[in-house]
Amino acid sequence: xxxxxxxxxxxxxxGLRRFLRDQYTPDLLAQIADSDTGTSTDVxxxxxxxxVIGALFNEDQGGFGGAGFDIAVVAExxxxxxxxxxxxxxxxxxxxxxxxxxxxxxxxxxxxxxxxKHHVALAxxxxxxxxxxxxxxxxxxxxxxxxxxxxxxxxxxxxxLIVSARxxxxxxxxxxxxxxxxxxxxxxxxxxxxxxxxxGHAAEITLDDTPATPLGDAGQAYAALATAHARATxxxxxxxxxxxxxxxxxxxxxxxxxxxxxxxxxxFQALQHRMADVLIEIEQARxxxxxxxxxxxxxxxxxxxxxxxxxxxxxxxxxxVAEEAIQMHGGIGMTQEYALAHLAKRLVMVDHRFxxxxxxxxxxxxxxxx
Amino acid sequence: xxxxxxxxxxxxxxxxxxxxxxxxxxxxxDKVRDGKELTKQDHEEWHxxxxxxGWLAGNWPKExxxxxxxxxxxxxxxxxxxxxxAPRIVPFGLAMLGPVLMAFGSDDQKGYWLPRILDGxxxxxxGYSEPGAGSDLASVRTxxxxxxxxxxxxxxxxxxxxxxxxNMIFCLVRTSKEGKRQEGISFLLVDMNSPGIEVRxxxxxxxxxxxxxxxxxxxxxxxxxxVGEENKGWTYAKYLLTHERxxxxxxxxxxxxxxxxxxxxxAELSGGQPLIKNPLFAARIGQVQIDLMAMATTNLRVVSxxxxxxxxxxxxxxxxxxxxxxxxxxxxxxxxxxxPYAMPFVSEALEGDNDPVxxxxxxxxxxxxxxxxxxxIYGGSNEVQRSIIAKAILEL
Numbered sequence: 001x002x003x004x005x006x007x008x009x010x011x012x013x014x015g016l017r018r019f020l021r022d023q024y025t026p027d028l029l030a031q032i033a034d035s036d037t038g039t040s041t042d043v044x045x046x047x048x049x050x051x052v053i054g055a056l057f058n059e060d061q062g063g064f065g066g067a068g069f070d071i072a073v074v075a076e077x078x079x080x081x082x083x084x085x086x087x088x089x090x091x092x093x094x095x096x097x098x099x100x101x102x103x104x105x106x107x108x109x110x111x112x113x114x115x116x117k118h119h120v121a122l123a124x125x126x127x128x129x130x131x132x133x134x135x136x137x138x139x140x141x142x143x144x145x146x147x148x149x150x151x152x153x154x155x156x157x158x159x160x161l162i163v164s165a166r167x168x169x170x171x172x173x174x175x176x177x178x179x180x181x182x183x184x185x186x187x188x189x190x191x192x193x194x195x196x197x198x199x200g201h202a203a204e205i206t207l208d209d210t211p212a213t214p215l216g217d218a219g220q221a222y223a224a225l226a227t228a229h230a231r232a233t234x235x236x237x238x239x240x241x242x243x244x245x246x247x248x249x250x251x252x253x254x255x256x257x258x259x260x261x262x263x264x265x266x267x268f269q270a271l272q273h274r275m276a277d278v279l280i281e282i283e284q285a286r287x288x289x290x291x292x293x294x295x296x297x298x299x300x301x302x303x304x305x306x307x308x309x310x311x312x313x314x315x316x317x318x319x320x321v322a323e324e325a326i327q328m329h330g331g332i333g334m335t336q337e338y339a340l341a342h343l344a345k346r347l348v349m350v351d352h353r354f355x356x357x358x359x360x361x362x363x364x365x366x367x368x369x370x
Numbered sequence: 371x372x373x374x375x376x377x378x379x380x381x382x383x384x385x386x387x388x389x390x391x392x393x394x395x396x397x398x399x400d401k402v403r404d405g406k407e408l409t410k411q412d413h414e415e416w417h418x419x420x421x422x423x424g425w426l427a428g429n430w431p432k433e434x435x436x437x438x439x440x441x442x443x444x445x446x447x448x449x450x451x452x453x454x455x456a457p458r459i460v461p462f463g464l465a466m467l468g469p470v471l472m473a474f475g476s477d478d479q480k481g482y483w484l485p486r487i488l489d490g491x492x493x494x495x496x497g498y499s500e501p502g503a504g505s506d507l508a509s510v511r512t513x514x515x516x517x518x519x520x521x522x523x524x525x526x527x528x529x530x531x532x533x534x535x536x537n538m539i540f541c542l543v544r545t546s547k548e549g550k551r552q553e554g555i556s557f558l559l560v561d562m563n564s565p566g567i568e569v570r571x572x573x574x575x576x577x578x579x580x581x582x583x584x585x586x587x588x589x590x591x592x593x594x595x596x597v598g599e600e601n602k603g604w605t606y607a608k609y610l611l612t613h614e615r616x617x618x619x620x621x622x623x624x625x626x627x628x629x630x631x632x633x634x635x636x637a638e639l640s641g642g643q644p645l646i647k648n649p650l651f652a653a654r655i656g657q658v659q660i661d662l663m664a665m666a667t668t669n670l671r672v673v674s675x676x677x678x679x680x681x682x683x684x685x686x687x688x689x690x691x692x693x694x695x696x697x698x699x700x701x702x703x704x705x706x707x708x709x710p711y712a713m714p715f716v717s718e719a720l721e722g723d724n725d726p727v728x729x730x731x732x733x734x735x736x737x738x739x740x741x742x743x744x745x746x747i748y749g750g751s752n753e754v755q756r757s758i759i760a761k762a763i764l765e766l
Contacts, residue, residue, distance in 0.1 A: 001442060002372045003671050069371045252764050272760035279759060280688045287667035294373035309660045364660060365652045
């Protein structure tokens with residue numbers, strides 16, 4: 001048992017923290033918010049140069065990490081500055097699925113992904129599928145795709161999409177789901193690109209007889225999708241802990257400096273005890289991420305218990321931390337301009353990706369309670 | 371990062387497991403499992419078994435007859451003990467006084483008292499709280515006035531757990547009214563059989579009488595029983611509290627409680643179906659299980675930092691708050707699970723072999739629920755812990 005980072009991960013964490021702290025100025029955040037893609041090319045190239053994208057892949061895939069704790073370390077640092085860079089989308093989901101299912105030729109894309117030359121998005125969820133991983137109705141006819149994909153994060157910046165479609169079975173069957181590589185400029189593909197509340201962009205995507213290249217064996221994509229989602233859940237949970245830490249620092253500083261009734265408001269026990277509870281829950285969240293990261297390579301039955309437990313707890317603590325921080329800041333916490341706004345919104349939105357507290361509690365009960 | 375135990379730690383766990391399998395009397399583990407009250411003889415029997423293996427003093431160094439275990443080993447041991455429904459080691463001499471004597475006692479005191487803790491010659495109780503000094507411990511008023519080679523002690527201690535079994539009590543007493551309140555407190559060892567001591571049981575909300583009032587009326591205590599220096603007792607008391615807070619999270623208790631809760635929820639019916647299939651109830655079990663999974667890791671993080679030599683500071687306050695929340699929620703759910711059979715008052719069944727009302731598993735939950743309201747009150751109330759967190763970690 002050991003809760004210390006390895007030397008390599010410690011160095012990665014230190015370097016990444018310094019890089020992001022220098023890069024993520026309020027100006028940059030504003031610039032990203034106003035951009036068409038919701039990303040910064042400079043930051044992305046910098047991340048690639050530092051090997052941050054490579055840390056998400058193992059050595060066979062051309063990276064130098066790929067384990068749960070590699071993902072967690074990187075994602076937590078991004079969370080700390082409220083970064084919106086699509087590491088989850090291009091790296092973990094996009095690159096991860098190509099690495100898991102791709103032909104040798106398709107795998108050659110990985111080198112470019114790790115070098116920061118590609119942006120990928122996973123177009124899996126559909127209007128009405130909510131968080132159900134196996135509910136897919138996009139149809140395949142003569143190798144061409146027809147259907148709609150919902151809230152495809154990074155769908156604006158991506159040059160390549162991984163699209164799920166049903167090649168056999170009923171609408172919610174795990175068997176019969178296939179994946180395809182689709183270029184964003186393919187015929188019959190339209191994108192409605194829009195900004196997200198938590199930063200970054202997404203797209204609603206319509207496919208109408210759109211040409212596509214199969215990725216992996218027909219009808220057998222579910223297991224790989226589940227693995228990719230488990231890894232993405234680990235990442236977004238660790239990112240949430242980074243956001244929580246940043247919000248805790250901001251709020252604690254505010255409690256020490258803001259004076260009312262002749263003293264810093266942090267001297268009031270009503271606020272001290274609430275902040276103590278926030279801290280306790282953040283430590284719970286940190287432990288939950290360690291649990292998931294440490295079981296990410298376990299067999300799926302064990303892994304999924306931790307996916308469900310961790311994401312449930314993260315969703316709950318995320319809401320607590322964001323709401324308490326806004327409340328304890330008072331009026332200033334309500335303003336768009338103040339740094340808390342972006343961090344709090346991004347944290348609240350964590351519960352809306354890869355399954356929310358309700359979805360994961362339901363899964364946890366099925367897997368570990370009843 | 372590695373969540374797995376090392377090979378050595380796994381071997382140690384197996385050794386503990388095998389020992390408990392071969393040496394824990396089923397008569398005792400049955401009582402613990404069913405939430406029945408243990409007698410003084412039960413405790414002494416179990417202590418003697420552990421002592422004969424050299425495993426009674428898990429947090430003592432070898433030179434004093436302890437195990438010399440590190441924090442991870444202690445955690446494994448406590449975990450296995452709880453899983454096996456072993457009686458809890460009575461903490462007053464072993465976990466509380468022992469470390470204080472080792473750190474601050476004279477050689478004579480160490481040489482005399484420590485072996486007597488191990489072999490069961492003395493049963494210690496804790497004389498800290500007073501009617502006017504609960505969470506605000508520094509306001510103790512029980513006085514000790516020097517008279518030749520003795521102190522004359524007058525005052526009242528309260529919430530003295532298992533004081534009815536004890537022949538010795540370690541007390542915080544006021545030896546000076548000068549300066550700050552904390553500076554006039556001393557740490558004194560008092561023979562419970564001294565003239566002038568009276569012990570009165572306090573019947574608690576669950577009907578049990580595990581705590582007592584201890585009255586001290588002109589009790590003569592040899593000055594040789596002063597630990598460390600006069601008026602430095604507050605320092606020793608705080609040192610003791612940090613030891614009291616090891617295993618404060620109670621992960622083992624919570625895990626065992628959760629298993630019992632699930633066992634009952636599978637047996638109880640609601641709408642003709644096992645209660646555990648009720649989605650509302652399952653969600654409450656799921657919630658506390660998820661909280662416990664995270665807390666167990668928080669606990670291990672603190673434990674492994676302690677094993678690496680970092681002193682657990684205010685982190686133990688976080689564990690205390692979370693740990694007690696989890697345990698109290700499990701208690702509440704278990705009581706809810708037994709439905710109407712939560713209502714019969716079954717104090718006698720906890721002690722004797724009366725024919726129980728309702729299922730056997732329904733005997734303990736109500737009493738345990740009531741009794742464990744104490745968890746968030748004792749050892750520094752959860753409000754005191756939050757204030758510690760705010761000051762020590764958040765620096766507010």
